Amino acid sequence: MGGPSTTKVRYRDRVVEVRPGETLLAALSRRGLPILERSARYRRPRGPFCGIGQCTGCLVRVNDRPLVRACRHNPADGDVVANESGWPSVRFDLFGAVDLLTPGGLDPFRGFRRPGFLVPLYQRVVRRLSGYGRYSVEVIPSAPGPVPIYRSTDIAIIGAGTSGRAAAERLVSLGARPLLLDRAPGSAAPDGAERIGNASVSMLTPPTPDGPREFSLLGFVENGGGFSVRARTVVVATGGYDGPLLFAGNDRPGVVTADLVLGLTPDQERSWFRRAALVGGGPRAREVLDRLGQKVAAVIAPGEVRPEVVRAASDLDIPIYPRSLILAAQGRKRIRRLELAARGQGPHFSLACDGVVLAHRRLPNSSLLFQGGVEMEWRAGTGAYYPTVEPAGRTSVPGLYAIGEVAGVGRADARASGERVADAIAPRSVTAAAPAEALPRVPRDGPSELEGYYRELLGERRSGRWVACRCEDVLLDDVERAHRAGYRGIEVLKRHTSLGAGLCQGRYCLPDALLLLAIREERPPSEVGYIRQRPPVYPTPLAALASLDPTGPAERP
Amino acid sequence: MTLGRSSYRTAIVGGGIVGLFTAYHLAKAGAGPILIVDRGFLSGGASGRNGGGVRQQWETRATVRLAREAVAVYRRFGREFGYNPWFRQSGYLFVAESSTELARLTTVHDLVRSEGLGSELLKPDAIAAKVPGIASGSLVGGTYLRSDGVLYPFPAIWGVYEAVRALGVEVAFGVDAVGVETKDGRVAGLRTSAGSVVTPTVVNAAGGWSGDFSRRAGLAVPNVATRHEILATESLKPFLDPMVVRVSDGLYFSQTVHGEIVGGLTIPHPSGTASGLPSSSEFLRRMARALVKLLPGLAGLGVLRAWSGFYDDTPDGLPVIGEDPRLPGFVHANGFGGHGFMLAPASSARVARAVLGEPTGLDPALFAPARFSAPGAAAAPERLQLG
Missing domain, CATH: 3.30.9.10 (D-Amino Acid Oxidase, subunit A, domain 2)
Structure with missing residues (x-):
């Protein structure tokens, strides 16, 4: 029996104890990787994927709130948690038959048209199947309602990772009092700085000639109200995330990102994986290797494997497969086996495993920069867009700076990146030494390694579901079909296939889609265009937005 | 980007639902070759940005009738155009x-x-x-x-887009309409960012940009984006x-x-x-x-x-449909005030008639371009510009 301080939530028919500081996902999955939902179109079982509150792998219903990300939710005692999908249950969903009955895929915009008199019936059925969360009129009005936060500051830093924190510390030492906004919980900030934790910035509006002379940041605190911050200078230090990879069954429970693995609690780490295939041959793969150790079944890299990873794997007697095509993950509710082939028409082989950890590609979390109108440039090294910045992190938008991983700066230089921006923007001018050399960044030119990989992969015979967009269940075949029908450019493709229209805001589908289109349209990825990043960059609860003064008070007194 | 031909029977500015449906009716009438130019990408304008509402409740009888016709088209759209707009x-x-x-x-x-x-x-x-x-x-x-009711705008666009392409209409995206060439006081060609083409007819179906384009053609119009x-x-x-x-x-x-x-x-x-x-x-x-x-x-x-x-708003809340009397060959299909998607299936058949020199069947006091300069009492405006 727990004392008064224990938190208990009800999940389906059982009571789950939540340890202090644990997320809902951690509490629900202490004994193994859970299946919490079914996918949008084919009702495929889905498990947690990103672990950092960006994907749609752990959506549950908490009390009257639909579509809560379990990995972001800090439970309160008495929370009632339910699955949003699956009938009779999420593990055994009769509608899962849709997946088996539509091997050729399902095109919602071409099908269900005939005969005319059946169309209203199709609509009723499809509406019922495709809706996601549940609407409840029995809302417990949350009195006194979410409390909004208003701040006015000279310098706001978005993201309290290595670079953002370094910038804050340096700024404090130079006499400034920056405001740190961070998605992670907790309130620790360097003395002299203020930090708002659990805070997602959804929208960044630069000053306009006829409007306010300050940046406006709009966002929400997890499970709380909205916030509105005005700042003269904004430093974007939103970091990066581990990217997706296309193969058959790439959406199966057990396929996860390195972000998720590195954030596992000890309980989860013990119970989730016994032999995971680790994808990647760079520093990120090394981190996963250090964490999972003997639980890694093999290191598989789309390209080369770096010597330090080879060394680390060899020390643990873990086999290494460099330059390998990942063709398919077998298994339905859990990965059982991975089908592989050596690149360059090499032999096919397979590997028994219970998970696939994606650590092959770090991508910048650049949505806010796109949305804020910053000039972006294509960098072939990772195959992604980064802001065009000067050495200190200054972007094309005056007053807006980008540092650390989101600016393409490597982990080793993250601190330096933060310190430099602090020196540049601190109110008390620093006796500047000679202008600093630019920090090394993700290579801009050269062949994109992953593009070459996909070029080869697309030449392989395909079967199974290649999920190009997890949120909306858009398949690689859908993308290829749209291309064959004459639709060109990523913006049109997005609208034609619904790829990128889901809750991850395109983070886990557009990076690969850009490479695929580049290959199919036979032009460089940078010419395929990019998606105009629409606000909010994170789904933002209506209640949080509604908590804010609609006209926006003068946040600076 | 180069255009396929040097001369067309009709050039349409704007590849949204209005321009596409107009091209569809013209192409079915055999009035090719037809060119559509659009400054952006397919579905990039208001046709891909609206809320998908289709209603027949209006303050003006003529609009109610157009909308009723449009509803009939959207009801059979899935069977006619191969895409399901739901x-x-x-x-x-x-x-x-x-x-x-x-x-x-x-x-x-x-x-x-x-x-x-x-x-x-x-x-x-x-x-x-x-x-x-x-x-x-x-x-x-x-x-x-x-x-x-409501529909998904995107599949409706794809359906008409593929239909006009199958009918031989050339659709050029990323091409800006810069102005019109005139000869003897009437339209002789269209100037675009991809070069000029000879055409006796230019249809302005540029949605929010139609006021800009009319003015580029030297025509004062009251359209406001x-x-x-x-x-x-x-x-x-x-x-x-x-x-x-x-x-x-x-x-x-x-x-x-x-x-x-x-x-x-x-x-x-x-x-x-x-x-x-x-x-x-x-x-x-x-x-x-x-x-x-x-x-x-x-x-x-x-x-x-x-x-x-x-x-694309007009002072009286009604669209502008028909040839501009100041510049023969310049046909308006604009001013829909945020309701182009609702009315295009019906209104575009009238635009096509105007292009072909046939009577549009629409009350000129309500829809003709000349109504803004005509003396006398204005007709009843349409003010139910909601949703």
Whole structure:
């Protein structure tokens, strides 16, 4: 029996104890990787994927709130948690038959048209199947309602990772009092700085000639109200995330990102994986290797494997497969086996495993920069867009700076990146030494390694579901079909296939889609265009937005 | 980008739903070769940015009739065009918060009924039955027409786009219409960023940019582009059937087949196309506040994305359809005031007739380009510019 301080939530028919500081996902999955939902179109079982509150792998219903990300939710005692999908249950969903009955895929915009008199019936059925969360009129009005936060500051830093924190510390030492906004919980900030934790910035509006002379940041605190911050200078230090990879069954429970693995609690780490295939041959793969150790079944890299990873794997007697095509993950509710082939028409082989950890590609979390109108440039090294910045992190938008991983700066230089921006923007001018050399960044030119990989992969015979967009269940075949029908450019493709229209805001589908289109349209990825990043960059609860003064008070007194 | 030919029978500026449907009718009439140029990408303008509402409740009889025809087209669209726009006829519900607003709706109701459409006047409790969880305390009543509905704009665009391409229409995206060439006081060609082409007819179907293009052609027009914002939420199981529109502030929302709540609210922005299509934090706050107040059950739901688009407004709220008497060969198909998607299937057949030199069958006092310069009493304007 727990004392008064224990938190208990009800999940389906059982009571789950939540340890202090644990997320809902951690509490629900202490004994193994859970299946919490079914996918949008084919009702495929889905498990947690990103672990950092960006994907749609752990959506549950908490009390009257639909579509809560379990990995972001800090439970309160008495929370009632339910699955949003699956009938009779999420593990055994009769509608899962849709997946088996539509091997050729399902095109919602071409099908269900005939005969005319059946169309209203199709609509009723499809509406019922495709809706996601549940609407409840029995809302417990949350009195006194979410409390909004208003701040006015000279310098706001978005993201309290290595670079953002370094910038804050340096700024404090130079006499400034920056405001740190961070998605992670907790309130620790360097003395002299203020930090708002659990805070997602959804929208960044630069000053306009006829409007306010300050940046406006709009966002929400997890499970709380909205916030509105005005700042003269904004430093974007939103970091990066581990990217997706296309193969058959790439959406199966057990396929996860390195972000998720590195954030596992000890309980989860013990119970989730016994032999995971680790994808990647760079520093990120090394981190996963250090964490999972003997639980890694093999290191598989789309390209080369770096010597330090080879060394680390060899020390643990873990086999290494460099330059390998990942063709398919077998298994339905859990990965059982991975089908592989050596690149360059090499032999096919397979590997028994219970998970696939994606650590092959770090991508910048650049949505806010796109949305804020910053000039972006294509960098072939990772195959992604980064802001065009000067050495200190200054972007094309005056007053807006980008540092650390989101600016393409490597982990080793993250601190330096933060310190430099602090020196540049601190109110008390620093006796500047000679202008600093630019920090090394993700290579801009050269062949994109992953593009070459996909070029080869697309030449392989395909079967199974290649999920190009997890949120909306858009398949690689859908993308290829749209291309064959004459639709060109990523913006049109997005609208034609619904790829990128889901809750991850395109983070886990557009990076690969850009490479695929580049290959199919036979032009460089940078010419395929990019998606105009629409606000909010994170789904933002209506209640949080509604908590804010609609006209926006003068946040600076 | 180079254009396929040097000369066309008709050049259409704007590859949105209006331009595409116009090309469709012309091509079916055998009036090729036809060129469509568009400065952006397919579905990049208001045709890909609207809320998908299709209604027949209007203040002017002519608009009611056009809309009724458009509804018939969207009903059979899936069979005719090969794409399913999921046109769902589960009604448009206008709600009033004052007796003045209700009186206005009642006038619309009477007109709509006189056209043989089954509009219903609803009391607040009947509204509450149609919109579960609505805070109906502030409402005094409303009107409801079940045969109105909502659709997905995108598949509708793909359907007409593929149909016109199959009919041999050349559609060039990323090509800006710079101006028209004239000879002996009439249209002789179209100048574009991809070169000039010879054509005796230019159709201005440029939506929000149509005022800009008419002026580039040297024609003074009253069209004004106004920016309107809209948002979509995360997806919910179906609970809301009709499109709901509040008369007082223009708040509108519906639920798509996929479950998202899509809706908007009018807040004033500077007019013109120059400032582009940003979204405002004010809109998000106002819209969220209005939605949560009216439907408290949505409070925990997340806003997924917000965007904006241009309405192409005219002083009397009616579209401009027909040849411009000041410049023969220059045909207007614009001024739809945010309702092009609703009316295009019907209005475009008339535009095609104007291009072919046939009578459009539309009342010139209501739709002709000359009406703004004509002396005398203006016809009754259309002010139900909501949702």
